[in-house]
Amino acid sequence: MRVLVFCVAFALIGAANAQTAEIAARIVDDQGRPVEDAVVVAVPADGTRAPVRPRETTIDQVDREFTPKVMAVVVGTPVRFPNHDNIRHQVYSFSPAKRFELPLYAGVPAEAVVFDKPGVVILGCNIHDWMIGYVYVSESPYFAKTGKDGTAVIADLPPRAYTVRVWHPQLDGTEESTRKEADVTRGGAAIVAWTLKLRAESRVRRAPAADGRGRY
Ligand SMILES: [Cu+2]
Numbered sequence: 205m206r207v208l209v210f211c212v213a214f215a216l217i218g219a220a221n222a223q224t225a226e227i228a229a230r231i232v233d234d235q236g237r238p239v240e241d242a243v244v245v246a247v248p249a250d251g252t253r254a255p256v257r258p259r260e261t262t263i264d265q266v267d268r269e270f271t272p273k274v275m276a277v278v279v280g281t282p283v284r285f286p287n288h289d290n291i292r293h294q295v296y297s298f299s300p301a302k303r304f305e306l307p308l309y310a311g312v313p314a315e316a317v318v319f320d321k322p323g324v325v326i327l328g329c330n331i332h333d334w335m336i337g338y339v340y341v342s343e344s345p346y347f348a349k350t351g352k353d354g355t356a357v358i359a360d361l362p363p364r365a366y367t368v369r370v371w372h373p374q375l376d377g378t379e380e381s382t383r384k385e386a387d388v389t390r391g392g393a394a395i396v397a398w399t400l401k402l403r404a405e406s407r408v409r410r411a412p413a414a415d416g417r418g419r420y
Pocket of ligand 1: 268329331332335
């Protein structure tokens with residue numbers, strides 16, 4: 205028993221001393237405005253495959269919009285698409301990383317959709333043309349999404365060198381072209397900044413006003 209107590213205490217001290225690192229991202233567009241909903245992904249530079257632990261999550265449908273509009277998940281994550289509207293939706297994707305279609309439904313569909321391949325999955329609804337959402341499926345478990353202020357922090361990283369890149373629905377150019385290095389081998393924080401060129405949004409972002417002019 206005494207040995208067990210000693211072992212537990214030792215493990216706790218070890219955990220408290222374990223050094224972690226973080227990468228803070230700061231993203232603006234070419235007008236200097238903060239970029240929201242950008243996904244920042246860190247991949248170990250030496251090619252080490254980090255362990256992934258997918259946990260089920262949800263993308264709601266509220267007021268005939270996907271909420272959140274952009275979600276980043278690690279590969280293998282099951283996602284439920286509950287419908288909180290009082291009309292039915294028919295969620296689908298034609299994206300190569302995940303083709304699926306949920307039959308017209310209200311409430312919570314019985315099955316979660318498992319995003320099992322890395323890539324960008326564009327969501328749509330067969331009933332409401334303007335509904336668009338994005339699931340960024342990451343092969344690395346280290347990622348974060350920028351808020352309104354254009355910043356994101358990837359916390360609790362094992363100290364090592366990383367390659368960091370950014371994806372955004374309106375990114376003009378390839379995700380690959382955004383690659384930067386961030387070396388946090390000694391722990392602590394690294395700040396990585398990007399100025400991104402974004403395309404104009406090609407689809408209507410908001411649902412039509414609720415005065416009956418919408419097509420639904
Ligand atoms: Cu819909």
